Amino acid sequence: MKALVIGGSGLVGSALHRTLQLGGVEVVATFHSHPVNGAPRLDITHAQAVRDFVETVNPDVVFLTAAKVSSDYCEDHPEEAFALHAEGTRNVAEAAARCGARVVYYSTDYIFDGQSGPYSEEDESSPINVYGRTKLAGEEIVRECAPQSLILRTSMVYGWVRPSGNFAMKVWECLQAEKAMRIADDQWRNPTLADYLAEVSVRLLQSGAQGIFHVVGKQWVSNYEFAQALARVMGLNPDFLVPVSTAELGQRTLRPMQGGLKTEKLECTLGTAPMDLGESLKRFRRQWRADTRIIYAPQKVSSHAEKLKQETLDKVREYYELVHKPRPFAPYRTRIQYSGRVFGEEEMVNLVDSALDFWLTLGPYGDLFEEKVKRYLGARDFVVVNSGSTANLTAVLALMSRQLENPLRPGDEVITPAVTFPTTLAPIVHSGLVPVFVDSVVGTYNVDPSRLEEAISEKTRALMIPHALGNPCDMKVICDLVQRYNLYLIEDSCDALGASFGGRRVGTFGDLATLSFFPAHQITMGEGGGVIVNKPRLSRIVRSVRDWGRDCWCAPGESNTCGKRFGWQLGELPKGYDHKYIYSNIGYNFKPTDLQAAIGVAQTDRISEFVKKRGENFARLYKGLEEYQDFLVLPRIDPRASPSWFGFPITVKNGVSRRELVLWLETANIETREVFAGNILKQPGYEGIPRRVSGTLENTDRIMRDTFFIGVYPGLTDEMIDFVLERFRRFFKGQPGLEIHPLT
DSSP states (O other), X not given: OEEEEETTTSHHHHHHHHHHHHTTOEEEEEBSSSOOTTOOBOOTTOHXXXXXXXXXXXXXXXXXXXXXXXXXXXXXXXXXXXXXXXXHHHHHHHHHHHTTOEEEEEEEGGGSOSSSOSBOTTSOOOOOSHHHHHHXXXXXXXXXXXXXXXXXXXXXEEOOOSSOOOHHHHHHHHHHTTOOEEEESSOEEOOEEHHHHHHHHHHHHHHTOOEEEEXXXXXXXXXXXXXXXXXXXXXXXXXXEEEEOHHHHTOSSOOOSBOOBOOHHHHHHHSSOOOOHHHHHHHHHHHHHHHHTSSOOOOOOSSHHHHHHHHHHHHHHHHHHHHTSOOOOOTTTSOBOSSOOOOOHHHHHHHXXXXXXXXXXXXXXXXXXXXXXXXXXXXXXXXEESOHHHHHHHHHHHHTOTTSSSOOOTTOXXXXXXXXXXXXXXXXXXXXXXEEEEOBOTTTOSBOGGGHHHHOOTTEEEEEEEOGGGOOOOHHHHHHHHHHHXXXXXXXXXXXTTOEETXXXXXXXXXXXXXXXXXXXXXXXXXXXXEEEOSTTHHHHXXXXXXXXXXXXXXXXXXXXXXXXXXXXXXXXOTTOOGGGOBOSOOOBOOOOHHHHHHHHHHHTTHHHHHHHHHHHHHHHHHHHGGGTTTEEOOOOOTTEEXXXXXXXXXXXXXXXXXXXXXXXXXXXXXXXXXXXXXXXXXXXXXXXXXXXXSOOHHHHHHHHHEEEEOOOTTOOHHHHHHHHHHHHHHHTTSTTOOOOOOO
């Protein structure tokens, strides 16, 4: 399905965009007044522009959320309101009808007079203000132009979006600033979380429903009661809320006093009750925490607890300065690590902030971390897990899901290099797939692209290709083979966050890709990893595998995101079996904690800085070691690639002993590592596994014997690198046939 969301920058439009993407739907969103990254601007009052745009997109469904929701604004600008809500709606409905697309139109309880609410779908409409009259006109136009479409009426839609004029945000802004707010206690509505409205919209569409449906929250409450409930959930002081009558407020535009909507038709169609107010406010609070945790900054606080937190976080900053600031380098005594954690006060502040909130499972920081990594990569989705190893397992299991039309099955072949990290191979073996091993290239340490095609057989279904030590593989050759032979591709990008090939980030070429956030990698959460998702169909599956394999997509602590918890019938389970305990995939609990994600949120802001520093350290080492190329094979880089170096790999030659050189460095406190498992087939744990070897593994064995790497990570200083180069110079001083030049 392809969806067009008109008004994608608004509260409902942005919620729809998230929901559709999560469900694997291809989405195009537009904006009018508030730009959205990558979204085109569309003015629906221009008929020809709408026709041309809809024809170009050619969607299966058009969600029309664009509206002026301020009653006072509409009352003051009736012609503009009519042009948008009526004529604009006609333009969209007619354009959608031309390409055979369904329309989902969002209306309001303001089409009723509010004398005897809440109202059912059959009750007679009688709007009392311009906003209600123009939205009702839009309903009539949709019924006329697109009779098979959906009209969804709702009430008091809210969600965490800044800046936003929705009622919940106004309440929060006043209370967190300790300002009194007068609120009508005689206006009654059904507060409706925007995300719930979006999720139900999609479910109704998928069910084939047509006509008018009321989609609102479960409770019918006064504005004042809703504000009180919000204050309690958000930990704000409700004493600043002042109940008054509508007459005392002096609002210049008439409002329905007893508005709100009944949902019996919705419940009958979907089999579940609307979302409870308490549940929806918990989700609102989760959105708030994710938004406000980007970077801690002192601000005016509204409670003694918040003041204590601010004081605590200020002390954390002091503690970092005293304890964790880098120490001066001392040759031979300071350990020059091959890699390690690099962090500042922001990581510690986030970690303590999360600890004080005591959200132990994956939560708001996790949401924010996923969004920031996804945005950095330009990927369709990113799913955080608890290690790079489980990321690889999650990716393999996702491609074996029965929810795919043509999944991988035990016995299928997966091509992968024999120079590898064990947990790149382990998921293939454990899943009953057959690894096909291909040789690598000395210098790049990546799979030999010239050997891939000859390794393909009629049983080959996938490639699992690591970007060794942050040096991108030849993605042109690999992607060409994937396309020609209809293969799945998993990129193991655990060492390569920030690298690119042909101007495109590695990790965005494959169906799926993986990252690791172990301290050795480009950024760290302590432990942690993630799956990069580049195909819409795979997002739900990857999250399912990570979350026990369950079909439910509720976040931890939530119970009825779909609004249909007891309305599903899947597999051979009885109808109504609790959706939280329905498992559509074979999976595990691979989630990290929010404490870890809190560190990751701060680290993502450093990715570009870290990648640049790694590159600078690599360049200094390369320049310093160039004169020893009679004895060392230095790293090779494809001119189309921009590496994000994990380490500096070196292969010895012409009789140089790797063991002697490594010991020479290690005795000076310079840390070294071999290229992971070397030839993985020589490792005791992998003896006798089912496999096929394509061609020879001559280079693989040489890498196992003669290759090691040293560090380039951002914690290395110029003094450290100079010392490393001096140590190499002293080692080669006695080698024949080499003229030594003093260091400058």
